[in-house]
Amino acid sequence: MRKFSNRYIFIFSTVMVVIVASLLSLAATLLQPAQERNLEIEKKKSMLESIRVPATRKNAVDLYDKYITGSFVLNTKGEVLENVDAFTVVLRNEQKKPLEEQYLPVFMSVPDNGEQVAILPVEGKGLWGPIYGYVSLLPDMNTIYGVTFDHKGETPGLGAEINTTWFESMFHDKKLFDNEEFVSVKVVKGGADTNDIHSVDAISGGTITSKGLEKMLFDCIVKYEDYLIENRN
């Protein structure tokens, strides 16, 4: 092999790094609009799934305009904040703020059952990374109408099962409050009692994801507690 001088090596590395850097930043800039559009569609699609409206990537935007009737942002005392767009609130960033400064988005919708449901976003930690989703509540602000979950990088076949229909459908008609106390929904390893209105089955082989999901539901929804109690119908 040829012998290279230090000077050559230095120039070679510099040129290589510059070429690679420009290539990657060019790709990132050119692809960004398409990627952001995908994320927006994905968000609308998830919200629709949480109110049991099956959407595809193609019709998600139209269906969203049809079903989602309004949105607003609350603080943790349950007061409505003006001039904040709920759709653009990034929950992950909110969770880093002190509790009293956090924005809590609520989306209102009238799905096919004809009742007014509230959709609350949730976000937490799974085994490998963030897990997130939407929970929709019937007008009693206690009964879950539907849920949708998703994840960044849970193990396929194990923790990743949280975004499957069999898991999500177990949450239908579960209750968040036990009399006046907020208890959320528990994820029970080894199988939940089917008559228990506060728990669902965990995923075999996905214990940490299941526990993370349980914690996510409690931590995120408890912040809405005042609002949920005040607005019961």
Add this chain to the structure above:
Amino acid sequence: MSNKEKEPIFSAKNFKLLTTPLSTNNPITIQVLGICSALAITVKLKPALVMALSVIAVISVSNVVIAALRNYIPERIRIIVQLVVIATLVILVDQILKAYAFDVSKQLSVFVGLIITNCIIMGRLEAFAMANKPWPAFLDGLGNGAGYGLILVIVSFFRELLGSGTIYGYPVIEKLGLYSIGYENNGMMILPPMALIVVGLIIWVQRGADKSLIEDK
């Protein structure tokens, strides 16, 4: 170069580059490389298939790039150069999937990034592309990627069928009506250790069928 006879594109030697990684020199079952991702993503057939395709793309292109530059890469920093090439390609693949194949990109999630650490790719760059011309290097990459993918698909086929009762998401066991006569899915198949055991079984079968693979004592 001019007085040398030109080698045909698909000479026997080049063809071998493509086929031996599928059998007698398989990166997983013979060289036992790239095991980590083989264990992680073989629970279901679909992510395994997409992972295989991504690895094939990255390994062939990086092999070509390194082979084309092989006379200009200083030996002392060659590993760094190889890593830069692989990492760049993987990031590009990831970005393109995110923009144009969002669902696939969601399926693969973190595993796309993990292609960078796949030992098969580094191994082929170091062992083959650094010493060969771009065309054979391309075939070598294609062959090794396919050899890796083949094992991934076989393993995930059995794990999905026995563990979840489906093939590519299609509920075969349910359609065959086996659940009603008392059949149950084997939950152990979806846990990582079973991937190791399935790979072990493949190695056993392969060596049983081809005695030349067994090392002398």
